Amino acid sequence: MKVTFPHMGHLWLVLKTALEGIGLEVVVPPPCTRRTLELGVRQAPESACLPLKVNLGNYLEAKELGADTIVMAGGVGPCRIGYYSQVQREILRDLGSEYEMIVFEPPDVHFSEVWEKIKYLNRRPWQDGVHGVILAWLKACAVDALEQEVQRLRPREDHPGRADAIFRRAVQRLDAADSRRTINRTVKEIKAELAAIPRRKKVPLLRIGIVGEIYTVLEPLVNLDIERRLGALGVEVVRSLFLSRWINDNLFKGLLPLPGHHPEKTAPPYLNHFVGGHGWESVGDTVAFARQGCDGVIQLAPLTCMPEIVAHSVMPSVQQATGIPVMTLYLDEQTGEAGLQTRLEAFVDMLRRQKGIRAG
Amino acid sequence: MKVKHWRLGVPRALFYYYYAPWWETFLENLGAEVVVSPPTSKEILDLGVGLAVAEACLPVKVYYGHAAWLAPRVEALFVPRLVSVEQKSFICPKLMGLPDMLRAAIKDCPPVIDPTVDLARRPEEGLRAAIRATARALGAGNREALKAAALAGTRYREWLAWQREGRLIWGSNIPSDCHVEQGATVAGNPCDCLLGQGLGPIANTGAPLTIGIVGHSYLLYDRYLGMDIPGKVARLGGRVVLPENIDPTLGEAACRQLPKRLYWTLGRKIMGTALHLMEKEEIAGLIHLTAFGCGPDSLVGDLAERYAHRLGKPFLLLTLDEHTGEAGVATRLEAFMDMLIRRRSA
Numbered sequence: 001m002k003v004t005f006p007h008m009g010h011l012w013l014v015l016k017t018a019l020e021g022i023g024l025e026v027v028v029p030p031p032c033t034r035r036t037l038e039l040g041v042r043q044a045p046e047s048a049c050l051p052l053k054v055n056l057g058n059y060l061e062a063k064e065l066g067a068d069t070i071v072m073a074g075g076v077g078p079c080r081i082g083y084y085s086q087v088q089r090e091i092l093r094d095l096g097s098e099y100e101m102i103v104f105e106p107p108d109v110h111f112s113e114v115w116e117k118i119k120y121l122n123r124r125p126w127q128d129g130v131h132g133v134i135l136a137w138l139k140a141c142a143v144d145a146l147e148q149e150v151q152r153l154r155p156r157e158d159h160p161g162r163a164d165a166i167f168r169r170a171v172q173r174l175d176a177a178d179s180r181r182t183i184n185r186t187v188k189e190i191k192a193e194l195a196a197i198p199r200r201k202k203v204p205l206l207r208i209g210i211v212g213e214i215y216t217v218l219e220p221l222v223n224l225d226i227e228r229r230l231g232a233l234g235v236e237v238v239r240s241l242f243l244s245r246w247i248n249d250n251l252f253k254g255l256l257p258l259p260g261h262h263p264e265k266t267a268p269p270y271l272n273h274f275v276g277g278h279g280w281e282s283v284g285d286t287v288a289f290a291r292q293g294c295d296g297v298i299q300l301a302p303l304t305c306m307p308e309i310v311a312h313s314v315m316p317s318v319q320q321a322t323g324i325p326v327m328t329l330y331l332d333e334q335t336g337e338a339g340l341q342t343r344l345e346a347f348v349d350m351l352r353r354q355k356g357i358r359a360g
Numbered sequence: 361m362k363v364k365h366w367r368l369g370v371p372r373a374l375f376y377y378y379y380a381p382w383w384e385t386f387l388e389n390l391g392a393e394v395v396v397s398p399p400t401s402k403e404i405l406d407l408g409v410g411l412a413v414a415e416a417c418l419p420v421k422v423y424y425g426h427a428a429w430l431a432p433r434v435e436a437l438f439v440p441r442l443v444s445v446e447q448k449s450f451i452c453p454k455l456m457g458l459p460d461m462l463r464a465a466i467k468d469c470p471p472v473i474d475p476t477v478d479l480a481r482r483p484e485e486g487l488r489a490a491i492r493a494t495a496r497a498l499g500a501g502n503r504e505a506l507k508a509a510a511l512a513g514t515r516y517r518e519w520l521a522w523q524r525e526g527r528l529i530w531g532s533n534i535p536s537d538c539h540v541e542q543g544a545t546v547a548g549n550p551c552d553c554l555l556g557q558g559l560g561p562i563a564n565t566g567a568p569l570t571i572g573i574v575g576h577s578y579l580l581y582d583r584y585l586g587m588d589i590p591g592k593v594a595r596l597g598g599r600v601v602l603p604e605n606i607d608p609t610l611g612e613a614a615c616r617q618l619p620k621r622l623y624w625t626l627g628r629k630i631m632g633t634a635l636h637l638m639e640k641e642e643i644a645g646l647i648h649l650t651a652f653g654c655g656p657d658s659l660v661g662d663l664a665e666r667y668a669h670r671l672g673k674p675f676l677l678l679t680l681d682e683h684t685g686e687a688g689v690a691t692r693l694e695a696f697m698d699m700l701i702r703r704r705s706a
Binding site for chain 1: 412413415416417441443448449450451452453454456457459460461463464465476618619620622623624652653654655656657658659661662663666679
């Protein structure tokens with residue numbers, strides 16, 4: 001059995017460690033590229049959301065490397081992700097590219113369904129598996145901690161690009177790490193390297209919060225590396241969606257003391273009910289960012305994403321009440337770099353002028 | 361207690377086409393004056409397109425239009441927050457946010473009465489809670505509410521039975537050539553028969569082609585928005601079968617062949633009808649009517665099309681948006697019917 005999974009930002013690092021921990025042979029799909037997207041777009045339903053298309057591209061590329069089993073997450077609605085696996089299975093079947101699919105989702109009848117799937121996959125003594133899962137979790141936390149440093153550094157560094165180069169190296173080192181000690185040492189060393197990067201002398205910075213649907217927020221291929229673009233424009237990016245927090249909220253049910261989302265406290269009265277996906281969180285986080293004094297918020301979503309359309313629809317009342325400017329960007333296979341860049345520049349210019357007016 | 365008699369606006373869009381009899385009977389029995397917006401027109405569509413975000417789906421935009429039309433004419437809008445209307449199922453996320461979306465979009469929005477309808481876990485309790493919340497918002501007591509709900513339930517079941525016979529669609533405009541069945545008129549509400557006829561034996565090859573048309577009721581029965589596709593097919597000589605003409609248990613049973621339960625109530629209805637009909641010899645072809653930007657349909661429709669392909673059943677996907685021209689739709693329907701006729705004689 002050669003196992004593969006869909007890409008989402010640095011998720012591969014975490015899943016690879018966990019799955020290898022239980023003794024499986026893992027095929028990491030090639031990094032997402034235009035080709036991945038095109039392969040997926042060609043086969044997927046036209047108005048399906050973007051993650052489904054890219055995932056499909058990942059599976060087709062992993063197949064070329066010999067993968068025969070897919071491990072992925074599902075759900076029971078109302079967002080479309082819960083039905084991805086079914087649609088993808090039928091598409092792959094019609095293409096003659098059959099895969100075994102193991103979908104982890106909230107159990108329909110009993111928790112034993114999830115347990116059965118884990119037991120089916122497991123190849124090693126349990127202690128090894130647990131060790132792998134803990135290692136995977138530590139890697140998720142490490143990547144997220146370093147990424148946050150990079151977000152802070154990008155607008156401040158003297159020569160743009162250095163922080164990103166160091167971060168790319170860090171990811172490779174974390175991938176190879178096989179013990180808690182190595183992970184901790186890597187984080188420490190990389191942090192020191194980042195701290196040593198020469199900074200610009202005092203620049204007026206803008207702070208922009210990123211909210212939206214998790215896939216478009218975390219996957220640089222589909223958001224055209226928006227955080228790096230903003231960094232180059234002198235913007236410090238903040239977001240509250242991180243892989244480790246998502247794992248904590250969804251898999252560990254918020255057991256670990258990490259800052260989580262609390263849309264039930266922040267989203268009303270603008271949005272008074274959960275709407276699936278990350279729609280509620282998008283509204284709640286926008287309010288939170290406004291309170292934290294961010295200069296603006298960018299909402300990212302795949303085109304036709306239902307929960308984010310709801311969030312987008314109520315943003316006018318959030319903007320009116322809190323005064324924070326919000327720009328919504330829908331991403332799909334048609335999104336062009338130049339268009340995105342222009343919109344970002346315009347938004348940043350607008351925020352800078354507003355800030356200048358407020359400061360003066 | 362002094363009960364206020366509300367002038368209550370009910371938009372004629374989205375779930376109006378599923379629950380109108382229930383809502384109208386219930387609200388009127390609680391002493392409200394129910395004002396339903398007129399059938400969709402260009403004016404209403406334009407109103408909605410202007411207010412909604414561009415990425416919203418067409419039916420939601422039309423809903424905005426109806427609500428905006430009602431806003432200056434009523435004291436409150438009735439926009440229930442539909443989360444789930446049956447166990448372990450959902451309605452589309454947009455319906456969960458609809459009241460909040462309208463408040464954010466419509467200037468001088470009147471108060472919105474938005475009881476949450478969530479029957480996903482405990483259906484009976486969920487329904488009771490929604491009934492109580494509505495009654496409370498209207499200033500009525502619990503006893504009155506339960507009485508009104510009972511009346512509404514009776515009326516609703518009656519209506520469902522009529523629908524299955526293809527007799528009646530609540531509150532849509534009456535076409536001139538439509539014969540209204542006796543007993544189909546409910547006090548104060550215009551109604552008409554529709555073209556769905558259910559399945560039956562077909563005598564000879566001269567009989568019309570039987571076409572299954574699946575899609576959301578708010579597309580099939582809104583003559584402006586849905587371009588009266590069932591009517592067009594009938595005028596081209598087709599015999600139309602609609603989801604409402606089929607015993608729901610048959611659709612549910614057909615849906616069980618899917619490896620995973622479909623968790624969208626309407627998606628399951630569409631898929632079930634399509635799967636049931638595509639296995640019927642007498643169905644010449646299937647038409648799936650959908651709106652641009654409909655999330656669940658983008659997956660459900662694709663699955664239905666794949667299954668139909670494997671069975672060799674002709675399948676036409678018609679996607680509507682605010683730019684769809686009537687001539688284009690008519691041409692595609694004609695081509696589809698021509699193809700079916702050639703197929704039969706071959």
